[in-house]
Amino acid sequence: MKAHIKITLKPGVLDPQGKAIEHALGSLGFNGVDEVRQGKFIEVELAEMDEASARAAVEQMCEKLLANTVIENYAYELVA
């Protein structure tokens, strides 16, 4: 089982990198692009365990290390 984890900046936290990407997209002619936010994607292979244990483990990983919950939110899904 794998966990696909997405880590994004919380709404309201300024994302200068997202802003720079937004400007670059605009200069390439992609009009109507707004509110670009940059984040991280992390894939973790989990040893055999039931879904409830896997969810508990992934949430602990995010809380303890993968995300800085002062500035970041996380979301994940478990995939076969």
Place this chain on the structure above:
Amino acid sequence: MIRTAVIVFPGSNCDRDMKVAMEAVTGSPVAMVWHGDAEVPACDVMVLPGGFSYGDYLRCGAMAAKSPIMRDVIAKAKAGTPLLGVCNGFQVLLETGLLPGALMRNASLKFICRDVHMTCDNNETFFTNCYRKGEVVTIPIAHHDGNYFASDDDVARLEGDGRVVFRYSDAVGNATPEANPNGSVANIAGISDATGRIVGMMPHPERLFEKALGGTDGRRVFESALFSVTEATT
């Protein structure tokens, strides 16, 4: 006699400068403690130096905050051993949760390495008691991720409790937006815990601690530590 321990992580690169500055000012040898060790030797002051611990993987300071030695550093700091974090060391302090907030990419997205002005807004901490309150000092910054962020509640608490220790300013002490090099909320350059024994700051006092380096405004961080230890033992 003051016993200092500088914690060294893979990727630390200001650890030796910190040792030189601390030894020059205090006249006492400094212990270098490797990140993989389990215990910090008995000491009066602990320092987390600048650099790029663990290559800044994941987030600046995130991996270092979880390294084996940090369990003991955190325990000792909570038990009252003073702890200074400079630059990457400040990032590590925030990642441990010993101080509130986070350090994000500079608003300009550029690495900034230059001398900046700042005011010492709290001269009652363990590491700043040799400064005058409100005094403008010049200390270099050298970072890509020094943009201090904290929730409105945390910032209000820091301000209300006088825990903002250094604040970026112009040459006469005004904390203007123009004098803010990296986008930090409220121009914050350094903060302390409620006891004043844990201080984190982005500027590098060890880089301007003697005339040969071009200035001495950083020196009093170390003199303050020496004074604090000496005063406590006499």
